[in-house]
Amino acid sequence: MIAEVIINSSVKTLNKTFDYIIPDRLKIKIGDRVFVPFGSKKTLDEGIVIAIKEKSEYEDLKEINSIQPDSIDSESIELSKWMAKRYFCNIADCLRLMLRPGTTNKNVSNRIKDREINVINLAKSEEEILDDISNLKSEKQIKIMKFVLSNPDKTRQEIAEFTNTSVGIINTLIKNNLLKVDVAKVNRTPLINKDVEPTFDLELNEEQKEAIDSIDIDFGGEFLLYGITGSGKTEIYLQLIRQVLERDKASIVLVPEISLTPQTINRFVARFGAEKIAVLHSKLSNGERYDEWNKIKEGRAKIIIGARSAIFAPAKDLGLVIIDEEHDESYMSEMTPRYDARDVARFICNSRNIPLILGSATPDIKSFYKTEKEEATLLTLSKRANNSNLPQVKIVDLKDELKSGNNKMISLELKNEIAKNIEDKKQTILFLNRRGFSTFLMCKDCGYTLKCNRCDISLTYHKYENRLKCHYCGHEERVPEKCPDCGSDNIRFFGGGTQKLEEEVKTLFPEASTIRMDVDTVSKKNSHEEILDKFRKENIDILIGTQMVVKGHHFPNVTLVGVINADTSLNIGDFRAHERTFQTLTQVAGRAGREKDKGRVIIQTYNPDNYAIEFSKKQDYLSFYNTEVPIRKALKYPPFCDIIVINMSAKEKLELKILAKKLHTYLKDRVVNEKYGLLLYSPVPSPIDKIKDRYRYRMIIKCIYDDKVNNLLSDMLELYNGFNNKTSRVSVEVNPYNML
Numbered sequence: 001m002i003a004e005v006i007i008n009s010s011v012k013t014l015n016k017t018f019d020y021i022i023p024d025r026l027k028i029k030i031g032d033r034v035f036v037p038f039g040s041k042k043t044l045d046e047g048i049v050i051a052i053k054e055k056s057e058y059e060d061l062k063e064i065n066s067i068q069p070d071s072i073d074s075e076s077i078e079l080s081k082w083m084a085k086r087y088f089c090n091i092a093d094c095l096r097l098m099l100r101p102g103t104t105n106k107n108v109s110n111r112i113k114d115r116e117i118n119v120i121n122l123a124k125s126e127e128e129i130l131d132d133i134s135n136l137k138s139e140k141q142i143k144i145m146k147f148v149l150s151n152p153d154k155t156r157q158e159i160a161e162f163t164n165t166s167v168g169i170i171n172t173l174i175k176n177n178l179l180k181v182d183v184a185k186v187n188r189t190p191l192i193n194k195d196v197e198p199t200f201d202l203e204l205n206e207e208q209k210e211a212i213d214s215i216d217i218d219f220g221g222e223f224l225l226y227g228i229t230g231s232g233k234t235e236i237y238l239q240l241i242r243q244v245l246e247r248d249k250a251s252i253v254l255v256p257e258i259s260l261t262p263q264t265i266n267r268f269v270a271r272f273g274a275e276k277i278a279v280l281h282s283k284l285s286n287g288e289r290y291d292e293w294n295k296i297k298e299g300r301a302k303i304i305i306g307a308r309s310a311i312f313a314p315a316k317d318l319g320l321v322i323i324d325e326e327h328d329e330s331y332m333s334e335m336t337p338r339y340d341a342r343d344v345a346r347f348i349c350n351s352r353n354i355p356l357i358l359g360s361a362t363p364d365i366k367s368f369y370k371t372e373k374e375e376a377t378l379l380t381l382s383k384r385a386n387n388s389n390l391p392q393v394k395i396v397d398l399k400d401e402l403k404s405g406n407n408k409m410i411s412l413e414l415k416n417e418i419a420k421n422i423e424d425k426k427q428t429i430l431f432l433n434r435r436g437f438s439t440f441l442m443c444k445d446c447g448y449t450l451k452c453n454r455c456d457i458s459l460t461y462h463k464y465e466n467r468l469k470c471h472y473c474g475h476e477e478r479v480p481e482k483c484p485d486c487g488s489d490n491i492r493f494f495g496g497g498t499q500k501l502e503e504e505v506k507t508l509f510p511e512a513s514t515i516r517m518d519v520d521t522v523s524k525k526n527s528h529e530e531i532l533d534k535f536r537k538e539n540i541d542i543l544i545g546t547q548m549v550v551k552g553h554h555f556p557n558v559t560l561v562g563v564i565n566a567d568t569s570l571n572i573g574d575f576r577a578h579e580r581t582f583q584t585l586t587q588v589a590g591r592a593g594r595e596k597d598k599g600r601v602i603i604q605t606y607n608p609d610n611y612a613i614e615f616s617k618k619q620d621y622l623s624f625y626n627t628e629v630p631i632r633k634a635l636k637y638p639p640f641c642d643i644i645v646i647n648m649s650a651k652e653k654l655e656l657k658i659l660a661k662k663l664h665t666y667l668k669d670r671v672v673n674e675k676y677g678l679l680l681y682s683p684v685p686s687p688i689d690k691i692k693d694r695y696r697y698r699m700i701i702k703c704i705y706d707d708k709v710n711n712l713l714s715d716m717l718e719l720y721n722g723f724n725n726k727t728s729r730v731s732v733e734v735n736p737y738n739m740l
């Protein structure tokens with residue numbers, strides 16, 4: 001028999017199957033991981049069998065060398081094929097996401113294994129041992145034997161500690177054949193908070209009932225659960241999972257990486273217990289990830305909570321997928337394969353006929369539009385479930401503030417509100433969508449700004465290190481004393497970041513306690529959670545933070561949220577600028593007054609009349625949606641079409657220009673000849689036209705991304721491989737979240 005094998009490699013030319021003879025000594029099935037000889041290499045390559053057939057059209061085939069212990073199911077193979085086609089990557093790149101973690105290292109001895117420890121047990125049966133014990137003379141030996149009798153599977157150290165004896169005495173008992181050494185597997189688990197008070201299903205309100213009744217978990221379908229923050233979406237997830245659990249099936253719950261906090265996880269642990277739950281996210285140690293994955297694969301975990309890549313968890317008998325905060329950008333992968341977890345979930349749920357629940361207070365325009373086209377069912381929760389009120393939002397015009405002579409980051413109105421909160425011992429969150437001390441350094445005489453010479457974007461000043469940093473490539477340099485261009489020493493900082501804001505707050509409120517959360521303070525493991533914990537537990541007056549403070553957190557004592565500058569996200573040069581601004585502002589506002597006390601929100605902006613800001617004031621998603629959609633339609637943006645970005649980069653500018661022209665000509669000819677209904681733009685330098693010493697160009701296509709377009713682009717990429725370029729790169733992204 002012949003096996004079709006995919007070589008585990010990202011090399012583009014290896015994105016096809018290779019035929020191998022299955023030797024009689026091996027029993028091979030589809031999905032087996034195998035070692036095969038490849039090319040003229042001495043070492044073996046890893047591969048995955050994706051099909052088995054009688055004959056091959058090729059001659060001189062090599063044999064499969066050996067099987068590895070792991071295999072992958074045929075559903076994962078189908079998913080990988082679909083992803084590879086849709087996201088223009090190798091099937092192996094996709095399969096790798098679904099393999100047992102820590103087992104892709106070519107060197108088998110470097111792979112992650114079960115953690116095993118030596119434990120001590122009785123060497124004989126209980127009856128036999130009683131006689132032996134009665135013959136013992138030493139008090140300490142008797143004490144150890146009694147302990148082991150009622151405490152199996154303990155380590156030598158544990159026994160010695162509990163019985164106040166020594167490891168030496170235990171070893172003597174082993175030598176005398178009273179005790180023996182067993183090998184036990186330990187689970188490395190991230191679920192450390194075991195003592196969580198159990199909770200029970202709440203009595204649902206009318207809206208919740210209606211929503212949950214619309215979902216038939218035995219039937220499937222896609223549902224958009226649109227509910228304002230605190231409207232009880234999570235309670236619905238919990239009760240749906242209960243229904244799935246009763247059928248002994250598994251559920252996957254995706255949450256944005258940043259809100260994957262112990263707080264979130266504990267809500268599930270409190271309802272279902274830690275044994276049934278597995279958690280997957282990027283901060284797990286390799287050992288933890290390996291053990292959690294096994295817990296899922298073996299069917300011990302029925303509820304999988306995780307970030308984006310948890311959609312690939314090997315859930316046994318999957319019955320439900322939930323994606324919370326479905327509008328969140330973290331569901332889009334920015335690495336190969338550049339997949340959208342929502343699309344992958346849709347594929348999985350469709351092929352298994354199970355329900356997909358997308359939940360959000362500010363759904364992606366595209367997701368909401370699907371409900372209008374009846375491709376998904378809309379379920380609405382319009383009220384807060386615990387009767388807390390929505391916060392009262394006020395907008396401060398920064399233009400007026402400047403006119404009245406205040407050029408500080410904090411307006412007079414916000415200052416007064418903060419003062420009031422400090423006095424009332426309530427907490428405040430100040431949100432600024434920007435990090436660093438100041439955004440950039442500019443010469444007041446000639447207007448020269450310091451940019452990264454590799455990436456062509458402004459360098460950011462970091463005060464505590466007194467360095468300028470590039471946020472794209474990490475380049476650092478010292479702060480010049482004079483303008484590098486005209487030599488003037490009138491060189492100044494412009495804009496303001498979280499550090500500058502923190503200083504201003506400290507000057508205005510010297511008696512207040514503050515804590516700052518941004519990429520610079522959050523770096524080591526767990527420190528994000530530590531900052532939030534400290535803020536909550538120590539009742540710190542003011543939390544100053546970037547985007548990270550926006551998502552999903554629940555702080556009962558926060559009654560004031562200040563948005564320092566709502567305009568930053570309006571100027572990002574992306575068709576989603578308004579959508580993101582609306583989402584961010586609504587989410588930030590949702591942090592205020594989540595319990596009994598009424599929340600206040602102050603939004604500072606230079607554009608108070610902008611509709612994204614205006615509608616976020618009333619947290620009015622539907623009005624925002626109804627304003628945004630006609631604009632998208634008129635300008636041909638999603639959801640009315642897809643945006644495909646063809647990225648090209650090269651070390652030499654000339655090489656890049658030639659490549660861009662070739663690809664453009666190829667596409668143009670075919671689009672014209674074969675009458676595609678699409679818009680093909682000419683190649684232009686990318687918004688950031690140089691990163692890490694590589695020049696960048698891009699070409700945009702607006703179209704409905706269907707099979708025909710997919711084939712066109714696949715052909716183009718194949719042709720590009722035919723050019724045999726050594727230093728250039730081409731990649732295709734579909735509806736990328738980041739247009740830079």
Ligand code: ADP
Binds near residue numbers: 203229230231385
């Ligand atoms: P969301 O996920 O939409 O933000 P949650 O499910 O977290 O909302 O609910 C917000 C608060 O309301 C929580 O404290 C939750 O326990 C409570 N809650 C949810 N549903 C009910 C209900 N039916 N009855 C009483 N309280 C509820």
Ligand code: ZN
Binds near residue numbers: 445447484486488
């Ligand atoms: Zn100058």
Ligand code: ZN
Binds near residue numbers: 454455472474692
């Ligand atoms: Zn740079």
